[in-house]
Amino acid sequence: MNRRHLLNSLTGLAMGALVTPEIAQAAGQMAAGSAQGLDWSLAFADLDADAPPTPMQRTSGTCPQGLAGSLYRNGPGRFRRPGGSATHWFDGDGLMRAFRIRGGEASLTARFVDTAKRRADSAAQAVVTPGFGTAPGPGAVIGTNDDVNAANISVLPMGEDLWALWEAGSPTVMSAGDLSTRGVKTLRPDLAHMPFLAHPRAEPDGDIWSLGVLGDRAVVWRLGRDGTLLSAEVIDLPCASYVHDFSATERRLVIVLQPMIQDHPGLPYIDGFAWKPKEPTRILVIDKADLGSRRIYELPAFFAFHFGSAWAERDGTIRFDACVSEDASFATRGARELLKGVWTPAPPPALALITLSPGGQARLERSPVVGEFPRNDPALSGWPRTLTIHATADNGGPLFHGLATHNWRTGQSDAFDFGPAHMVEETVFTPRPGGAGELDGWLLAPSVNLAARATELHVFDARHVADGPLCTWRAPLALPVSLHGAFVAA
């Protein structure tokens, strides 16, 4: 009997000594949530059509003076079709949300990214296009990576445009004004349709770096702040690992290659990978100025989707944070079960600090803090910092019901927990006009309020998270939960 079957077969008090404290806590919280009539599957329900701009109701507090702009968020928004549906959370159609804050009030609009995949699936009235975890259906057209590009993970603001990002195809350009889709971005004709990760690393007032991973090779993309391609260079990787994110210091790229190894490329994409826990997690550090200058560190196997921005200390030591799990089971199984309304309690990801020393040693210090979706003050990306913003408070179902900042110097968390009625999304920071120092500004944290069946937007003082929201707005509808976002100040 494997661990999944073991957990599925256990109920209530009979779980006893066979489960870890985390799982027991999670199961208890899930039971508490269902007792209150909360249905987390609302966060994975379909949005049938674009949502026109709609005022949000301010339900508490007041909007801070000086906060104005647009919070753009991307994430899968439609999964099901009459003739067949996506079978993995990551394969829903990309849905761009815009929370606009003006004059102390907020509105919400959402529009689907007009991708080739969405057009093909709409015509077939079935999800026939394969993806990260969904197999191809009858009549699927797979000419290039962009035929299966869901454009559904993150968003990169680029002047008057937004780039809706996936990870195995091109950016898709949208209008920041009305969220209409302009088309797929070709950065260089001979590199059309190449992968471009959903987690580019922007230097403060500098260039934007991204990767496009193809098995054991990667394109290193370097862009100017206006999206102009400065260079695209192919590098070899020590193994064909699943790469969702990477990190960077001021001078170096830090690429974590976990032992989720591709042994047969194909579709659905993730099924071509195998978890090999006896192999190390390798960390490749490359000089930005000379991509041939590299060093490889090794740690015992761990899995992570997301990393914080890295920094180098005076002696060359590199540090960065990661949200680590024991294995890749959420990618391979958990995110599939979500769409069936099923959740198998599992230990949540933990915040960890990784240290790469000049002598070649690597160390991973796992904190007791539950953490995902790490973000930082963008003015310090690549530079020494002490604070990580993250989602926290595992709710025994999918995702989280709180947010926090973690101080790596003191080990202290500044956290707020909304309780099981909320599924809190990734939190984004924006500086206070005229502010100074790390995280002097506001956190913008959307949530799906399961009790009110509504999407909400909460504003926190980033230096006083535990005090609770300064302001909350509620929309008259619930959008499916999103993945990653970016704020553009007005």
Ligand SMILES: [Fe+2]
């Ligand atoms: Fe991500």
